[in-house]
Amino acid sequence: MTTPSFRDIEQLSAYLDGELSHTDAVRLETRLGTDPQLASAFEALRQSRAVLRHLPQRRAPRNFTLTPKMVGQKPPLPRAYPFFRFSTALAAALLLFTFAINAIGPLSLGAMAPAPSYGMGGGGGAATEEPAMALEAPAATEAPPGPEIPPAPALVMPSATQMPPPAAADSARAAEATPEAQPKQGVEEQAAAESEAESIEQAPIPLSWQIALGVLALVNLSIVFLMQKYASSKWRE
């Protein structure tokens, strides 16, 4: 009969909890039957455990349930929320796109589409060819009237005044020059007016489209905002 060692205390404690192997448990039980000090130590451990196990369990002073805010969850949004968010972004992007197109539109048309500007006489290439055509046309018409016109003054002039032949030739030349200059000037003015009108009226993206896109973006943004507010207000803290 000796004072129990710490090894004995460990064995007794584990035996109390049923955590000892069967062999060790049988051996310890034999010693407990013959060693009063060991039995006394076992009783002390048993008492300690009994007291601890009867310690009153306190109720939690409050509920420790977690809120979505605490765990960083976002409020549940309606199913349509992604659609409106996407359409808002799309409308806004398209609106910006229209502004960009309208800003660079005339430049890009001049560079990328020479055919219309060619017709309007605005292009550099057209300026060189058009006068040539204009020159050719009078030349073609000059040849047949050439012989016809001089006879007309020739018929009148002898009866009225003795117009010198060089003057008749000058007036004939002037008559020839005016039909040639007037059509050319008229074409240029008309072309300039047309190009101005088209640049104002025929912008690549009409203003009405831009307004529609802007309204759509604003309406959808409002819906998205309201959905968020509504979901947050329903969100329990």
Add this chain to the structure above:
Amino acid sequence: MDEPALIHAAQHGDLNSFNTLVLAYQDALFNTALRILSDEEQAADATQEAFLSAFRAIRSYRGGSFKAWLLRTVTNACYDELRRRKRRPTTPLEPGTEDGNEMETPRWLADPALSPEQQAEAEELEHAIQHCLESLPLEFRTVVVLADIQGLDYSDVAKAIRAPLGTVKSRLARARLRLRECLQGFWELLPAAFRLQEGSRA
């Protein structure tokens, strides 16, 4: 309560399911924290922190005792709380005295379900045990709280404190011995029912 189903749902982010588990285990976690920290306010903070950590880490739960898994979380939260306490010492809720007879009964111990006599006995017992628990080193206190107060087996305690089984066995034996010595001083104060008989859960 279908615990596995609730855990499964919580692992997929269902907060309501997790909160059902919180309600089921909050007393156990709070008591564990209270016995380790000896301060209700800090115990409440540690419990809340433990549940928050548990929700965030619930996907790492791989079966076994869910209570043991939660108690491991609250043990860690208590250690964090104690580290904070060391950095910022605060006035304890219960004035620490060497003489157990002079300890005053805090109001939060009152339990209206008990008769005045039973309440007095319960308060006496609780005071004595808490005083003796406080006298234990932290590592012994934690083991004895988990094993004897919360009823975890050795392997679960070992997982909770991340220590070998032999360490748990050794610490528990030492803690029980020291508690026995400490409680000797309060033996006269303890209710007769707890003096020399084994508990019903033995």
